[in-house]
Amino acid sequence: MTKARRGIYAAAISPFNKNYRLEHSKLTDYCSYLLTDGGCDGVAPIGTTGEGASISIEDRVSLPKSLCDAGIPCDRVIVGTGNSSTPDAARISKAALEYGYVNQLVLPPFYYKSVSDDGLYDYFSFMIDTINSDKLRIYLYHFPQVSQVPISVDLVVRLKKEFGAIIAGLKDSSGDFSQSAAFAQATGGIEKDFDVYPSSEAFYFKGIDAGCAGIISGSTNVFATFVQAAIKASDGPDSKEFKKVVEARSFIGGFNLMAAMKSAEANRIGDADWERLAPPLRPLKPEEKQKLYSGLSEIFAN
Secondary structure (H helix, E strand, O other): OOOOOOEEEEOOOOOEOOOOOEOHHHHHHHHHHHOOOOOOOEEOOOOOOOOHHHOOHHHHHHHHHHHHHOOOOHHHEOEEOOOOOHHHHHHHHHHHHHOOOOEEEEOOOOOOOOOOHHHHHHHHHHHHHHHOOOOOEEEEEEOHHHHOOOOOHHHHHHHHHHHHHHEEEEEEOOOOHHHHHHHHHHHOHHHHOOEEEEOOHHHHHHHHHOOOOEEEEOOHHHHHHHHHHHHHOOOHHHOHHHHHHHHHHHHHOOOOHHHHHHHHHHHHHOOHHHHOOOOOOOOOOHHHHHHHHHHHHHHHHO
């Protein structure tokens, strides 16, 4: 039972059938691709990019067995387990733990807004007490634009002080690097074994300098190999390889990220079913897809 390795993670997209149920074997095959030819050090399935909030409880509880059966290494997975229902969040988390997926990305309960740090503390402490395992490693999930329930620095410090190694890190999807740096500074970052992951590969080098552990990004479903090339480049953040990373991330920002990543995968393997998103999300329009494919072709050609 090992804490997740650090590095470049893809917030993996999720394949659905016509009834919007998760296609487990298709997802595990996709995770295997990301961890090999896709250039990723790890994968973070059924998070925001993976439409985790739209996936049935049954599928979320049964996915860890599928990942295990497919041989997806536990230390290369940070699986999404948060839920608006606190008991369901604990149930999903327990199921992941049963199959060795101890590293879990936990979104706060997101239906009620303007909640207190004390209320969020109750949620996380209930999960931890219910699961009752010192193997658990929680990565707090700060995504205020979507959840409308921010994770404060004070709450992070409080949880870390109370639960120690169980509070293993945090994904910061705010898009504000100063916030990522604040989380790392308040906790000591990787020097104190607290792994902060900004959500944009454009922040990679700044993040490493600030004590972050890597990145967890939706666009590394497509661009992880670019990031790895930039890391290997002798001039790092000043390299032409990193300039390509920044340009690619900027380009993809002109689309709905989930729809764009799914269209890119559908195009890569010739499977239009990958374009299916769970309601209320919708696929790219034909003209948007054409713009996406044209732009990606140019990016990969250069």
